[in-house]
Amino acid sequence: MPQLCPTSPIRPSVAMTQAPAIQADAYFFDIDGTLLVTRDLVQWNALHQAMLEVFGVDTTIEGLPYHGKTDVAILRAAVARCGVTPSIFDAGIEQMLAVVRREAQLSLRNKLLGVASGNLEAVGWSKLTSAGLRKFFAMGSFGDACELRTAIFDNAVAMARKLIGSGCTVCFIGDTPDDILAARYVNAKVVAVSTGTFEVPELLRLNPDACCRSCADLLGQLQ
Template sequence: SQLEVQGGAGLPTGNAFRWRDADAYLFDIDGTLLLSPDRTHRYALHRALLEVYGLETTIDGIAYHGKTDPGILRAAAERAGIAPGVIDQSMADALDVVRRYAAEKAERFRPNVLPGIREVLDLLRNAGKLLGVSSGNLESIGWIKLKSARLAEYFEFGCFADECELRVDIFRKGISEVRRRLGPDATVCFVGDTPDDVRAAQDVGGRIIAVGTGIFKVEDLAAHGPDATVTCCSELLAL
């Protein structure tokens, strides 16, 4: 029989819930589904900062984990003293540069799929669950990563940062899309690796499984009260 999860990894983080019982599952990409040691995405952001804002800078030192692409650009530009109005006025151009650079260098993306991901996706797909992604990436970049990792085929749709600078708005779009497809009572479980994922899921009324495969320790994630916390998705297979 299926065990009820209460915090996973021995970490009680809320009311027990049966993690396999949601109607739909929306996964974050970076740090949750995969890692990208190639840094191509980072270089695309650097190129936008240079071409559009005239900044020879990097995103080093920016707390970008859990942020969206436009949010990362904004933080780097603000740090360099660019006025908010100028940032806003040129943001669309900056995002276009990010997309263009990533498309030109698509073959350089070499993502590594994280432990247990394929098995969990197979399990959920075989159970008839609706699968999607909810990511702070720009849409074209998110799909480049997923295709490079051979994960794209699992997902019916994605919600990205092209029109949403805040993660909570991306998650809200995800909930809306699930319920458009499955009906107004459909239940949604998000899977993510940052406190921002946990907060966003809670704010939109979704369940959230926090995974310790990014930079945050499971203890730190558990402190934010997700429905379950696991060190990696492999642990879910036994629950």
Template structure:
């Protein structure tokens, strides 16, 4: 990175000794806050409509932790707060999530994903270097792919791990790591890229390195306190980083 880069001048890096961000064989990217931020209500509205339709609950999701949570984790937290039993949640969940996904598909033309800085350039560079690229997201699968299609990023990713079958982020990440190593061999190095402390903790639980980007709601300082292997303001810094 050049010494007069404005990002370099303002933002200190937090880097584990000897860590090379481009040394992995495969990368698992979180979506919201890492690749893009949604500037529309398509996903949010589908959530509220489905919760109302299936559980008669009009509670807003804003009062449960959203960032770093998974769609299923958010649904369960909202409904538990309203006194809905886990048995009822589990019984209705498959139809409810199907309704959410169907609504997002109907309204996909209204999606307005805003790419985080330099994301496309970063993916192009990793793709050209022959890296296996995948997403590991707390979104439901259909909704995740719709966001990636709307943002033009879908072709970069070979597979994804989502919250449909795995409610906890740690399990979503672990499955993604396992799938990458099934494809590339068990010795393949897999890195996680995410924007929340939950991503960092989930990568740690899966024993893989993690790069944190401060393009979601968490500040660089806050992310650094969770000690990722590398913490940067945005992907532009990765592209400029020399070893």
């Protein structure tokens, strides 16, 4: 595991619904334990909105098995838990897909999205391509040339500044204490998500800007 500088800026952190929205110009996501667990953040929000608008059910796809399943199959299972029959679901498919397309286009518009991962670049992009997420990310900082996570994050900040400008605000999203420490080391914002090995209390000890339990919580933090 990469060693991190033990001296990092400490700022007060907030958890879940108490947290204000985190505003940044660029967001960098970890891959393993974060993106590949929460799946497609944009699509998650879009699916939730589609179920709410078309079928009137305020539910999520949390807890549903999704490996090997299409989004339509996942939606069918999610609304079925709320009593939506197959015939009602089939009648609303076209309207629902229109909502999904609209929401996906609106989500995080005008924001630069990237990945910051210890994976080798070819491996990282391959994972995201297989998960259907590659198209959402404009750039990535990987472990090919940077063994330390702090260096990976520092490189990501440099990438964002080159594209947006020296005054841009960068936020990292990750699921480990190392992600929090590395973000602090490069003077960036950080949102921790307990989608991996570490629970919320463990992550909060390192004072991230916000800490979320799930993808649904995370979506509410990013603007």
